[in-house]
Amino acid sequence: MQLFGTQEIRNNQFYMGGVSMEELKETYGTPLYVMDEQALTENMRLFQESFRHERLDTEVIYASKAFMNRAMVRLLKDSGLSLDVVSGGELYTAAKEDFPRERIYFHGNNKSPEEIAYALKEGIGTFIVDHELEFQRIALLLKGDRRPQRILLRVNPGIEAHTHEYISTTKNDSKFGLSIFDEATADFIKKMASDRRFDFRGLHCHIGSQIFEEESFLKAAKTMVEYMRTLSEKGVQVRELNLGGGFGVHYVQGDEPLNLNKLFEKLLAQLYTLLEKENLLPVKIMIEPGRAITATAGITLYEVGSVKKTFGGMHYVFVDGSMADHIRTALYDARYTAKLTGRMMDPQSDTFRVTGKACESGDILVKEVRLPLPRPGELLAVFSTGAYHYSMASNYNRLTKPPVVFVKDGGSRLVVRRETYEDLIRNDL
Known part of the structure; x- marks a missing residue:
């Protein structure tokens, strides 16, 4: 074994x-x-060191749903990784260890008003908006003279990844995000980008989990850059692109995880070439490993x-x-x-x-x-x-x-x- x-x-x-x-x-x-514990910290370091490019700003965000408790938050805090939370409870756990709020990203397709209010009170860095009603809900809860709230929009690029249907997240009927093939999505993005209460930073996508095919990640990146070009033609600049996670790990004989060093080198090189060609730079590129760090x-x-x-x-x-x-x-x-x-x-x-x-x-x-x-x-x-x-x-x-x-x-x-x-x-x- x-x-x-x-x-x-x-x-x-x-x-x-x-x-x-x-x-x-x-x-x-x-x-x-x-x-x-040593494997956890070494895996965090692997992502930090591998996901880098000399001409692109990059960020590694840990998907806390994979494994979270106060001890894990302390390791993440020391490592310099950012943190993805999907509930008030995950945010509360991070806050109890005084995790830097500017490095917290709040996900979820149905954030409650109570969770949104709590996140705003804590001053978290970024909301990943799932749909328009949620955007309106956040806007209603913004109070007083404060900095514009940073947001990304989760979109669905329609990439088929070979994984279990319950952890494939970009089918056209997925509960997560808005389709890039719906013209209303671009109109909604223009609305968010023009709202001075917000600092619209860009886009988030996640094609699924436990993926072993390099091509799935490369295709998702290319599709997202093409959509960024479409938004640019409509007057919206995307400054951050979060490609999510989904990097497969070894469970049983026959599982063949990707070489992450090689994957990230190829992925970031492709992104830089495409972004430069489309005159879309500068753009920060982010990923969200969870399982790949802890499993x-x-x-x-x-x-x-x-x-x-x-x-x-x-x-x-x-x-x-x-x-x-x-x-x-x-x-x-x-x-x-x-x-x-x-x-x-x-x-x-x-x-x-x-x-x-x-x-x-x-x-x-x-x-x-x-x-x-x-x-x-x-x-x-x-x-x-x-x-x-x-x-x-x-x-x-x-x-x-x-x-x-x-x-x-x-x-x-x-x-x-x-x-x-x-x-x-x-x-x-």
Whole structure:
């Protein structure tokens, strides 16, 4: 199997950040989200160093929906990355760590008046406007003599990316943004650009997630520049172009993520050539990685409860987690790699389905994985769970959410505590 960051095998045992999984179990229990702190910071640095061009201003904005808590915000703050938030709760988390407001971008297709008012009060840098009614809502909540509010408009360039339909975001019927093929979109942009209460900076697009095709990103960039030329002919200057994220990561054998250094070199070179040719410079170019920073930096650690083979021939491994802490298999039919952390190199005896304790037939964590015959009490790690696992965790079946631990240099630290039964009823009346 492929190892990432500080992951290693010592004497048939799995380690991450120099820490054994047995040590983590003894200290924190299971289920447990484990994040490689060094890998997180190195991935942030990779994006900062790779997404650069000698003649273009660039910015890397972390998509916080992938994985967010106060410890993660502190890492991002120190790294110099900017931050994308999509809710009042994400903004509140960033504000509690005094994340620089000018580096915060507020996304979402249905920001509530309360969220908009809160963001304005906090003085966030930029709203990503989704549609005209939202623009009007923001305008109504602007108060007093203040600087013009920076905004971008999310648009849909209609690029087909080969990914799961639930995470493809630029189909013509997508709920996000406005189509560049609708003439009314350009009229709306002219309206925003002429409103002195706002500082219209430009455009945002995002073609989907978990994309392995270089051509999808290059085509999106070319299409957006063509639309910028159309807007320029109508008298609107685009000064910022945000191309979103979607950079695919490794989950299982056969996944082939793009070489980001090569992708960004080609992407930025293409953009500069096109922008110069169309006399559209200067333009800042932005991207929004989330999964690509956190996914392979995380694992989820479980304890095996039992093994069962059904009359129909299905060989199950039951663990002490569930779809409540690992929803992506049920939600997206996502695939994962799993290993018994104490027998990493042992011969595989059979194909197993890893399932949890939720009262659902669809409570599947890993559909198929080759393992040695698991024994009750052994530890099983599911890999590449650093994105959208902690973020999507729920209390279904009144299960408590696992804690989050950062590991680094042979040590570990708790950054999110394990929920208790008392936490489950805290808001009950």
